[in-house]
Amino acid sequence: MSDKISFDPYETLHKFSLLWEKQVNDFIYLWTNNKEFVKMTNLGTDIHARYLETFKKNQEALASVLNLPTKSDVINVANLTIQTEEKIEVLEEQMWNLQDSMKLQGKDIESVVEVSKEIIKLTKQLKSELVKTKKELTDSKNLQLELQEMKFELVKLNNFKAEFESLRGLIEKGNDADRELTEAGSRK
Amino acid sequence: MATETPLKEFIPELDYEKEMKRWTHLFKALNDPEPWVGHSPRNEVWQKNKSILWYYPAKQKKYKIPLFFVYSLFNKPYILDIAPKTSVIEGLTNMGYEVYLLDWGSPGYEDKKIGLDTYIEKYLTTAVKRALRHSGADEITLVGYCLGGTIASIYASIAEEPIKNLIVATVPIDFQPFMGPDKWAVGMREGDMNIDHFIDVYGVVPPQLVDGMFRAIGAPVYFTNYTMLLSRAHDQRYVDKWRRMNKWTLDQVPFAGEAYKQLANDLFKENKLIKGELMIGNKKADLTNIKANLFVVSGSKDNLILEEQSKPIMELVSSVDKTYIVVETGHVGLALSGLFAKIVDQWVSSRSN
Numbered sequence: 212m213s214d215k216i217s218f219d220p221y222e223t224l225h226k227f228s229l230l231w232e233k234q235v236n237d238f239i240y241l242w243t244n245n246k247e248f249v250k251m252t253n254l255g256t257d258i259h260a261r262y263l264e265t266f267k268k269n270q271e272a273l274a275s276v277l278n279l280p281t282k283s284d285v286i287n288v289a290n291l292t293i294q295t296e297e298k299i300e301v302l303e304e305q306m307w308n309l310q311d312s313m314k315l316q317g318k319d320i321e322s323v324v325e326v327s328k329e330i331i332k333l334t335k336q337l338k339s340e341l342v343k344t345k346k347e348l349t350d351s352k353n354l355q356l357e358l359q360e361m362k363f364e365l366v367k368l369n370n371f372k373a374e375f376e377s378l379r380g381l382i383e384k385g386n387d388a389d390r391e392l393t394e395a396g397s398r399k
Numbered sequence: 400m401a402t403e404t405p406l407k408e409f410i411p412e413l414d415y416e417k418e419m420k421r422w423t424h425l426f427k428a429l430n431d432p433e434p435w436v437g438h439s440p441r442n443e444v445w446q447k448n449k450s451i452l453w454y455y456p457a458k459q460k461k462y463k464i465p466l467f468f469v470y471s472l473f474n475k476p477y478i479l480d481i482a483p484k485t486s487v488i489e490g491l492t493n494m495g496y497e498v499y500l501l502d503w504g505s506p507g508y509e510d511k512k513i514g515l516d517t518y519i520e521k522y523l524t525t526a527v528k529r530a531l532r533h534s535g536a537d538e539i540t541l542v543g544y545c546l547g548g549t550i551a552s553i554y555a556s557i558a559e560e561p562i563k564n565l566i567v568a569t570v571p572i573d574f575q576p577f578m579g580p581d582k583w584a585v586g587m588r589e590g591d592m593n594i595d596h597f598i599d600v601y602g603v604v605p606p607q608l609v610d611g612m613f614r615a616i617g618a619p620v621y622f623t624n625y626t627m628l629l630s631r632a633h634d635q636r637y638v639d640k641w642r643r644m645n646k647w648t649l650d651q652v653p654f655a656g657e658a659y660k661q662l663a664n665d666l667f668k669e670n671k672l673i674k675g676e677l678m679i680g681n682k683k684a685d686l687t688n689i690k691a692n693l694f695v696v697s698g699s700k701d702n703l704i705l706e707e708q709s710k711p712i713m714e715l716v717s718s719v720d721k722t723y724i725v726v727e728t729g730h731v732g733l734a735l736s737g738l739f740a741k742i743v744d745q746w747v748s749s750r751s752n
Binding site: 218300 | 525587622
């Protein structure tokens with residue numbers, strides 16, 4: 212690797228420039244950082260403003276005589292444009308609100324339709340259940356009638372059983388009498 | 400007859416190739432047409448007067464809550480999208496954020512009556528509403544840079560719109576500390592210096608005066624940017640960066656007179672924002688009203704906005720989630736290098752759903 216220095220004075224120039232710039236700026240800072248300078252600047256800007264104001268007034272007066280539009284006229288036109296823009300903005304926002312409320316209404320209607328569908332479904336279900344219940348009711352009525360008939364038959368059967376029992380008693384009595392007569396006959 | 404000098408060892412060698420590059424680049428830098436800025440694809444969402452709300456779609460949307468950038472009124476916002484790869488906006492859209500940027504535009508003489516309250520109530524509020532509508536999001540993240548941070552903070556304190564996060568970088572909140580000559584500040588505050596009449600006559604403050612004001616505060620004599628360019632002109636990348644930066648620095652915008660007077664009187668002279676006395680329309684801009692998550696970024700090398708000017712916001716807001724960081728960078732470097740995108744992402748990604 213060569214030890215030879217290459218020609219590059221720019222970095223040094225930059226460093227010196229930085230130093231010089233700083234010194235100059237520090238000098239300006241010290242020179243201007245006082246109340247007198249502030250007051251002088253204030254006076255300077257005030258004189259400048261007054262001079263410019265007079266110039267503008269004269270310009271407006273001259274433009275008025277010559278019937279020429281000035282920047283003040285431009286301001287009026289520009290203000291009208293801005294006002295129109297603002298009105299359009301308000302209208303746009305109102306349209307948004309309308310869109311939003313319509314969307315909301317649409318959603319409401321959708322939910323009402325959904326609920327109606329559910330109600331119809333439920334009504335149908337109830338109707339079919341009613342038919343089923345009616346049928347079951349008829350069946351149970353028939354069953355009740357049959358049961359009553361059965362009950363009646365049972366009562367009849369019980370009566371028959373009682374009669375049968377009494378008949379059986381009588382028969383047994385008859386048999387006993389016969390047996391007694393037979394025995395008496397044999398003894399004789 | 401040629402003789403060999405014993406001093407030959409001490410004579411520096413000339414790198415012809417490097418020198419050729421240096422002077423060619425330098426010539427081009429000073430004579431070529433201005434560099435192209437603002438390369439990220441964008442759509443116009445809304446326009447009013449000279450202000451435009453831009454929308455930068457995310458490359459692949461990852462986050463529900465969009466970012467809304469509010470830039471300073473003093474400069475043009477293309478510093479946020481100054482060059483490919485170092486663009487803050489490009490970085491954020493690549494990370495999956497939808498970005499909105501409110502470009503205030505250049506006010507003309509007809510805009511002399513536009514004050515901070517008009518900017519906030521009629522421009523910023525409407526723009527945020529439009530961004531919310533456009534993105535379909537329920538909430539938004541406000542990102543304010545420099546004076547844009549002050550405006551975003553004022554707006555956040557009176558906003559009815561749902562602001563989830565508030566990010567402010569290199570933001571002046573307390574106007575008591577001043578970078579420039581202290582006697583000037585005293586003169587302004589004690590009434591030795593009154594520029595109201597001057598501003599009224601001009602209507603809008605011309606860009607040359609805005610530039611002059613910044614120069615007067617920082618460095619009235621400034622030419623080392625050119626010696627720096629000369630020193631590094633052999634490096635094409637540096638020259639390209641320098642040209643973009645130089646274009647942005649010289650590309651000042653006029654300042655609406657009414658807003659300038661409010662800035663000078665209400666904020667600088669009376670420091671109303673920190674006292675909670677600033678009125679925006681009929682609303683009091685009290686920073687204690689801010690409940691959004693807050694992230695404040697300051698630059699340790701910032702020679703325009705001091706750390707003491709940004710830090711007080713941390714104590715004033717009512718936010719529960721608040722973070723303050725200091726980055727080793729200057730006032731513009733944070734945006735110019737694209738570093739801001741990474742810093743914003745690190746904090747906001749977990750707060751953007």
